[in-house]
Amino acid sequence: MNKFRKYWKLFSHIGAHPGMSYIDFKRVYMINLIALLCLFPTIFFAILNLIDQRYILSAINFSNSTCAFTVLVLQYYGKYNIAKATLLTSNSVFFFAGALLYRNGGEYFLLCTLIVAMLMYENRKIHIVLCITIAFLISLLYLLPDILPPSQQVPRSRSVFNIINALAFIVVAVNFFLDIIYKNMKKIEQQRLNLESMNRDKEKIFSIIAHDIKSPFANLEALVFMFRNQMLNSTTSQEYIQQIYQQIAQQNQALDDLLQWGSSNMQGMNCSTSKLLIKPIIQHIIKSFNDNAQSKQLKINLDIPPDTQIIANRDHMTIILRNLISNAIKFSYVNGNINIYVSVDELYTHIHIQDEGIGINPLKSAALFNEVQQKSFGTEHEPGSGVGLVLCKDLIERNKGIVNIQSTPNKGSIFSVGLPSSPAHITQTKVELPSCC
Structure with missing residues (x-):
């Protein structure tokens, strides 16, 4: 056979x-x-x-x-x-x-x-x-x-046999091409959905560029103008130089995130995932934010077992965690604590990032991941990293994860990202918003 x-x-x-x-x-x-x-x-x-x-x-x-x-x-x-x-x-x-x-x-x-x-x-x-x-x-x-x-x-029997075969052939031929037509319609519909998704991604990128990158560059232009015209004395110049350094570092990070995001879009909506150890990734991110945390005298407590694993794309997870940790530092009060820990359920390993900061109004928290927010500054007037939570949500969804917010104004927030613990646990993505304490 x-x-x-x-x-x-x-x-x-x-x-x-x-x-x-x-x-x-x-x-x-x-x-x-x-x-x-x-x-x-x-x-x-x-x-x-x-x-x-x-x-x-x-x-x-x-x-x-x-x-x-x-x-x-x-x-x-x-x-x-x-x-x-x-x-x-x-x-x-x-x-x-x-x-x-x-x-x-x-x-x-x-x-x-x-x-x-x-x-x-x-x-x-x-x-x-x-x-x-x-x-x-x-x-x-x-x-x-x-x-x-x-x-x-x-014989008449053979004529009848030929007629039956001819009719059967007509049915088969018509259904053969109907199958082609329906498959083409499905392909066209899938291409239409892909184009719509690409357009949405393009709109997000342009919104982020207009919202989070253009404004800091305008501030840089103003600072350089003051230096050129010698409008700053030696005492204040050091402070402004530090501001310039921070803004350039933040914008470099934002551009890097956008380029990685755009690259993943050009390669298609699917992302390659693998087993990742969480702790080394977070340790590397914390190390890159040491200066920011020390300037606000923040203590970052990392309580994650070394063998804790998730199924995700490494580049995506780096972008997600870097932005959430950056936000936690940005909105924390001086001398506060940032706690990073995990919990595990049947489907997901949840990474929790808890800060002691200004918190989020429950009425606004539902929109955080769905639209680009107005420009905001941290407790010490720090500019944002530029990419925002809209990008985080997109990347979490691509990795079949979920996100949850718990926040109390003036007390702090907990951002929780749940990623599949094993390939068998990869399910339909959903975003939970919000659960206020």
């Missing part, structure tokens, strides 16, 4: 190549199927009619099988148009001849030929010409008298 499938696939794909469009491949495939369906039955009936001493009908059947073989050869050499014309012409001639001489129900196969031709050609002029031709041939079959006596015609 496997050998039969192997050879059937080999013959049915004659002339097909990887560079073909989906429609062209299916047309080549269908021509091959029709040629194969004509080849073997016509050889069988050629032998059967030869035994029954219907020599002319046997010759017609044999000629039809020869033309079907010729079609396969033309397909193999890429002569697709000639193959189509040969298939349709030979079938029309031989089906008409058999029906005219032996009344074997060949007119129904002429209808099959017409339907196949309309499916194979897109030119409506060809449709009209073929329709007129087939209608004319069928009319002749009913108008012309019998050429051979009834004793030499095929």
Whole structure:
């Protein structure tokens, strides 16, 4: 059985190549199927009619099988148009001849030929010409008298058999192309959804650029203007130099995040995931924020077992955690604590980032992850990192994760990101907003 499938696939794909469009491949495939369906039955009936001493009908059947073989050869050499014309012409001639001489129900196969031709050609002029031709041939079959006596015609049972086969072929051919149409519609719909997603990502990127990157560069321009015009004395210049350094560092981080996000979009919506140890990633991020934390005398407490793992994209997780930790530092009060710890349930490993800061109004927390927020400054007037929580939500969703906010104004917030603990736990993404304490 496997050998039969192997050879059937080999013959049915004659002339097909990887560079073909989906429609062209299916047309080549269908021509091959029709040629194969004509080849073997016509050889069988050629032998059967030869035994029954219907020599002319046997010759017609044999000629039809020869033309079907010729079609396969033309397909193999890429002569697709000639193959189509040969298939349709030979079938029309031989089906008409058999029906005219032996009344074997060949007119129904002429209808099959017409339907196949309309499916194979897109030119409506060809449709009209073929329709007129087939209608004319069928009319002749009913108008012309019998050429051979009834004793030499095929049995009625064989005519019925041919009619049933012709009708079955019509159903199969129509459903074959309906399947192509529906699959194309699904592909078009998927492409439309992908384009909409790409447009949304583009709008997010432009919003972030306009909202979080343009404004700090304007501040930098103002500071450089003051330096150029010597509007700052030596005492205050050091403070402004530190501000410039922080803003440049923040914008460099923001641009890096945007470039990584844009790169992932260009490579498609799917992201490659793997098992990741959480603690080393967070330790590296904390180290990069040491200066910021020390300037506010913050204590960052990391309580994560060394073997804690998640299933996620490493670059995405770095962006997510860097932004959440940056926000925790930004909105924490001086001398406060930032606690980073994990909890595990049946589906997710949750990373919790808790700060002792200004908190979030419950009415505003629901919109944090859905739209770019107005420019905000931290407790010591620090500028934002630039990318924001909209990007975090997008990347969390791509990694099949969830996010939750618990916040109390003037007391602090807990941002919790849940990622799958194992490949079996990857489920439909959802975002939980909010759960206020």
